[in-house]
Amino acid sequence: MQKTLVNSIAFAIRHYRKAQNMSQEELANRSGLDRTYISGVERSVRNITLESLEQIITALRITPAVFFNLATRDNDNDVSNK
Amino acid sequence: MQKTLVNSIAFAIRHYRKAQNMSQEELANRSGLDRTYISGVERSVRNITLESLEQIITALRITPAVFFNLATRDNDNDVSNK
DNA sequence: TTGTGACTTCTAGTCCGTA
DNA sequence: GTACGGACTAGAAGTCACA
Numbered sequence: 440m441q442k443t444l445v446n447s448i449a450f451a452i453r454h455y456r457k458a459q460n461m462s463q464e465e466l467a468n469r470s471g472l473d474r475t476y477i478s479g480v481e482r483s484v485r486n487i488t489l490e491s492l493e494q495i496i497t498a499l500r501i502t503p504a505v506f507f508n509l510a511t512r513d514n515d516n517d518v519s520n521k
Numbered sequence: 522m523q524k525t526l527v528n529s530i531a532f533a534i535r536h537y538r539k540a541q542n543m544s545q546e547e548l549a550n551r552s553g554l555d556r557t558y559i560s561g562v563e564r565s566v567r568n569i570t571l572e573s574l575e576q577i578i579t580a581l582r583i584t585p586a587v588f589f590n591l592a593t594r595d596n597d598n599d600v601s602n603k
Numbered sequence: 604t605t606g607t608g609a610c611t612t613c614t615a616g617t618c619c620g621t622a
Numbered sequence: 623g624t625a626c627g628g629a630c631t632a633g634a635a636g637t638c639a640c641a
Binding site for chain 4: 462463464475479482
Binding site: 544560561563566 | 605606
C-alpha cells in the first residue's frame, strides 16, 4: 500500500511530539496553530501547507533536515506500531 | 537572512526540473498542475500544500527522500548562484 | 519559455462544542 | 489528553490573458 506524503508527515509530527512528552495543545500553542488542527494533521485528514508545517517543525525544536529525514524514511511508519 | 521552507522547496523543485532539462510546462503536464502555478511555486509566491508538492515530486521522477535531502541542506541555496 | 495580475472556487485553518 | 463535528473566515487551488 502506498504511503502518501501526508501520511509520512503526520507520523513524523506525532513521533517528535511524543518523544518530548508534549501534548497536542502545547504543540498548538507553541506553533500558533489550533489544537483541533494539529489533531487533524496527525490523523492525516488535513492537507497542510508548507508555512504551517514549518511552524510545527520549529515548535518541535528540530530542524527541517532532521524532520524530513525521519518522515521520508521508507520503513513503513505504521500506525499499528506503538 | 532566514530561509523559509517555502524558499527551500522552491529551489529544490527548480533544481531538479532543470537537471532534467524539463520546462515548467512539461512539469505542469506531468504533475497535473497549471504551468503558471508551477511558476508561482518556483518563485516562492505560492504557499503550497503537501498534496500538490507530492504531485510535483512524483513528476520530477525522484523520491521524497531525495527531494527533501536537497531542499533541507543548509548550505544557502542562494538565488544569486547560477 | 517564463513571469505576473486578476480572478473564482474550494479548502486550510479557527473556534465553538460533545464525548 | 484526544477525536470528532458544525459553522465560519482567510487563504490556497486553479485558470486566463498578456508581457
